[in-house]
Amino acid sequence: MTLEANTKPAKTAGAFQTLSNLLSEDVAAVEALLESRSASPVSVIPNLSGYIVSAGGKRLRPLITLAVARACGATDMEPVHCLATAVEFIHTATLLHDDVVDESDLRRGKQAAKNIWGNSASILVGDFLFARAFTLMVETGRLPVLDILSNASTVIAEGEVHQLAVQGRLDLPTEDYLSIIEAKTAALFEAAARSGAVCADADDDAIAAFATYGKNLGLAFQLVDDALDYGGTTAVIGKSVGDDFRECKITLPVVIARRRGNAEDKAFWDRALNPDTQKDEDLTHAIHLIRSTGAAEDTFAEARSYIAIAKKAMKALPPSEFIDALADLADFCVERAY
Amino acid sequence: MTLEANTKPAKTAGAFQTLSNLLSEDVAAVEALLESRSASPVSVIPNLSGYIVSAGGKRLRPLITLAVARACGATDMEPVHCLATAVEFIHTATLLHDDVVDESDLRRGKQAAKNIWGNSASILVGDFLFARAFTLMVETGRLPVLDILSNASTVIAEGEVHQLAVQGRLDLPTEDYLSIIEAKTAALFEAAARSGAVCADADDDAIAAFATYGKNLGLAFQLVDDALDYGGTTAVIGKSVGDDFRECKITLPVVIARRRGNAEDKAFWDRALNPDTQKDEDLTHAIHLIRSTGAAEDTFAEARSYIAIAKKAMKALPPSEFIDALADLADFCVERAY
Numbered sequence: 001m002t003l004e005a006n007t008k009p010a011k012t013a014g015a016f017q018t019l020s021n022l023l024s025e026d027v028a029a030v031e032a033l034l035e036s037r038s039a040s041p042v043s044v045i046p047n048l049s050g051y052i053v054s055a056g057g058k059r060l061r062p063l064i065t066l067a068v069a070r071a072c073g074a075t076d077m078e079p080v081h082c083l084a085t086a087v088e089f090i091h092t093a094t095l096l097h098d099d100v101v102d103e104s105d106l107r108r109g110k111q112a113a114k115n116i117w118g119n120s121a122s123i124l125v126g127d128f129l130f131a132r133a134f135t136l137m138v139e140t141g142r143l144p145v146l147d148i149l150s151n152a153s154t155v156i157a158e159g160e161v162h163q164l165a166v167q168g169r170l171d172l173p174t175e176d177y178l179s180i181i182e183a184k185t186a187a188l189f190e191a192a193a194r195s196g197a198v199c200a201d202a203d204d205d206a207i208a209a210f211a212t213y214g215k216n217l218g219l220a221f222q223l224v225d226d227a228l229d230y231g232g233t234t235a236v237i238g239k240s241v242g243d244d245f246r247e248c249k250i251t252l253p254v255v256i257a258r259r260r261g262n263a264e265d266k267a268f269w270d271r272a273l274n275p276d277t278q279k280d281e282d283l284t285h286a287i288h289l290i291r292s293t294g295a296a297e298d299t300f301a302e303a304r305s306y307i308a309i310a311k312k313a314m315k316a317l318p319p320s321e322f323i324d325a326l327a328d329l330a331d332f333c334v335e336r337a338y
Numbered sequence: 339m340t341l342e343a344n345t346k347p348a349k350t351a352g353a354f355q356t357l358s359n360l361l362s363e364d365v366a367a368v369e370a371l372l373e374s375r376s377a378s379p380v381s382v383i384p385n386l387s388g389y390i391v392s393a394g395g396k397r398l399r400p401l402i403t404l405a406v407a408r409a410c411g412a413t414d415m416e417p418v419h420c421l422a423t424a425v426e427f428i429h430t431a432t433l434l435h436d437d438v439v440d441e442s443d444l445r446r447g448k449q450a451a452k453n454i455w456g457n458s459a460s461i462l463v464g465d466f467l468f469a470r471a472f473t474l475m476v477e478t479g480r481l482p483v484l485d486i487l488s489n490a491s492t493v494i495a496e497g498e499v500h501q502l503a504v505q506g507r508l509d510l511p512t513e514d515y516l517s518i519i520e521a522k523t524a525a526l527f528e529a530a531a532r533s534g535a536v537c538a539d540a541d542d543d544a545i546a547a548f549a550t551y552g553k554n555l556g557l558a559f560q561l562v563d564d565a566l567d568y569g570g571t572t573a574v575i576g577k578s579v580g581d582d583f584r585e586c587k588i589t590l591p592v593v594i595a596r597r598r599g600n601a602e603d604k605a606f607w608d609r610a611l612n613p614d615t616q617k618d619e620d621l622t623h624a625i626h627l628i629r630s631t632g633a634a635e636d637t638f639a640e641a642r643s644y645i646a647i648a649k650k651a652m653k654a655l656p657p658s659e660f661i662d663a664l665a666d667l668a669d670f671c672v673e674r675a676y
Contacts, residue, residue, distance in 0.1 A: 040496055040499075041496075042496050042499045042500045042503065043503075044499050044502070044503055045495075045496065045499055094465075097461050097462070097465060100457070100458075100461060101457075101458040101461060101462065119438070119439075120438070120439040120502055121499060121502060123435050123438060123439060123461060124435070124439065124495050124498045124499045124502065125495070125499065127432075127435060127468070127491070127494075127495040127498075128492055128495035128496060128499070130465070130468065130491075131488050131489075131491030131492040131494075131495060132488075132492050134472055134484060134488035134491070135485065135488040135489055135492060137484075137488075138481055138484050138485045138488060141481065143476055143479065143481060143484075146472060146475075146476050146481075146484055147473065147476045150469050150470075150472035150473040150475075150476060151469075151473055153465070153468075153469030153472070154466055154469040154470050154473060156465075156469075157383075157462050157463070157465040157466035157469060158378055158379075158380050158383065158466060160462045160465075161378075161380045161382050161383055161459060161462045161463065161466070162380045164382070164458055164459060164462065165380065165381075165382055
């Protein structure tokens with residue numbers, strides 16, 4: 001499979017917009033809930049959460065929940081709006097905690113909240129949003145929804161701790177990397193899709209199909225993210241390039257590039273991905289190695305293999321504009337790279 | 339009301355033990371759940387949570403949940419065990435996050451977990467335990483239980499952020515202090531009691547009475563804690579004295595002592611409770627001022643007023659050994675001071 005064969009820029013560039021348009025009323029309801037449910041008499045809370053919630057997030061996860069519920073023929077969308085808002089709050093809470101854990105200075109191209117309000121406020125407002133997410137889920141009136149998202153939240157935390165534990169392990173097996181991203185990223189995509197179907201009272205087969213879609217989309221999404229952090233295959237160094245490198249994160253592009261390198265290259269990676277010995281100029285060479293070894297290319301190929309699974313799961317379901325839009329969204333998630 | 343008039347050392351010293359003995363089977367079930375539900379293939383998680391969960395915590399909050407459920411005549415205790423475990427996990431998660439927020443080095447007389455595993459692991463394992471708490475609550479099969487504890491968790495985070503926001507405000511009004519401790523401490527005591535009654539299918543009057551008990555016990559508990567941090571009325575400087583002072587926390591004993599001080603005293607408090615100007619030797623003088631102004635004494639008096647409300651709420655309920663034990667526990671919570 002070549003890059004070109006799978007690229008449909010005209011169609012997919014609009015996939016995200018198509019889905020937002022199809023769901024415009026639902027999206028508006030969720031935006032209103034995101035604002036009203038982060039209200040608090042303690043002003044730091046709405047200020048900080050408003051800053052991160054409105055900081056250009058794509059609302060990818062709640063869009064999935066909404067589209068899945070619509071695809072399942074949901075008629076009462078009020079509980080689904082609560083659920084989609086809860087999913088975005090959980091995502092936001094993990095972002096706030098990640099910024100503290102990763103010591104990142106930028107988030108979505110803006111100063112990280114912790115650099116404005118401090119680490120403590122970021123931790124506690126994350127806790128607030130996480131708790132608020134569960135209150136919103138109670139409003140759906142469905143225990144299985146709470147089961148799905150509390151389990152996903154457990155798995156996300158496990159994935160984050162696992163990632164922390166392998167810091168500096170440059171010979172990380174690919175399987176370990178995949179199990180980390182399955183936990184820290186794909187679990188919430190899967191839960192967003194699965195709970196959307198449950199909230200729409202879908203049958204077990206449909207629930208399973210949407211869960212497969214969500215999980216595989218999440219895996220692909222994270223793989224693409226990790227490749228883009230090194231400029232993808234184009235190596236244009238923008239402001240969003242090099243975050244993982246500076247945080248010395250072990251991601252698949254690095255694992256592949258190091259595995260394929262000679263002794264000198266291995267020594268470079270071992271020095272450059274150690275916070276004590278990394279130099280500013282190392283990023284350029286890291287990007288060169290990731291491109292020249294085909295590591296970026298192969299990370300995208302891995303992502304496309306998951307997208308294929310996600311789209312196949314959609315084919316088993318009754319066709320609708322929502323199913324089409326979800327399939328296009330899957331393409332978009334890998335093709336945003338080019 | 340004098341200290342002596344309200345002190346029944348022989349009876350109350352054993353109140354905690356009496357309750358533990360009455361509930362010994364339930365306590366054993368909760369201990370087993372605390373261990374089995376903090377299991378994870380990511381070894382840092384059981385190691386860190388085992389360290390803090392087994393670090394001599396008194397299990398006060400889950401004991402309240404268990405005793406309330408028994409007092410309400412619960413027959414199926416399995417859901418109550420899940421709930422009590424969830425309550426302790428939420429408490430543990432807040433401790434882990436508090437240690438990072440407060441930069442405290444000691445917790446329950448041992449090194450804080452963050453000093454062994456780092457801030458990041460403490461944040462993420464806190465998130466894990468918090469998520470696990472909600473999974474346990476789903477197992478109770480009762481949405482109202484999830485509603486109570488997700489709301490309480492929101493309020494706790496609000497209280498913590500509020501406390502953060504008033505740091506350095508030495509003229510904090512008493513009402514603001516009380517609203518902070520009502521949120522950060524009393525909310526979980528109240529939720530522990532209320533949800534125990536809900537889980538036992540108690541009627542609305544009983545639920546309200548137990549909620550009143552829990553909230554007022556929590557307020558008293560925090561007031562006593564804050565007074566003991568300055569050695570109470572005895573001023574024996576132990577290892578648990580001075581934590582709040584070193585973290586420059588504004589608590590009621592400080593608010594009262596400063597309000598009653600002359601210009602020189604006020605200047606002392608303003609300098610000593612500023613992290614940039616505090617000196618090691620300031621604690622001794624702070625303790626002296628808190629005793630000599632009657633601030634410790636009056637903080638205990640405030641605590642006793644809440645204990646009276648808590649015990650009054652118990653009087654409206656059908657008598658039982660559990661009700662008696664809960665009333666004695668309330669006395670114990672203030673009298674542990676002497």
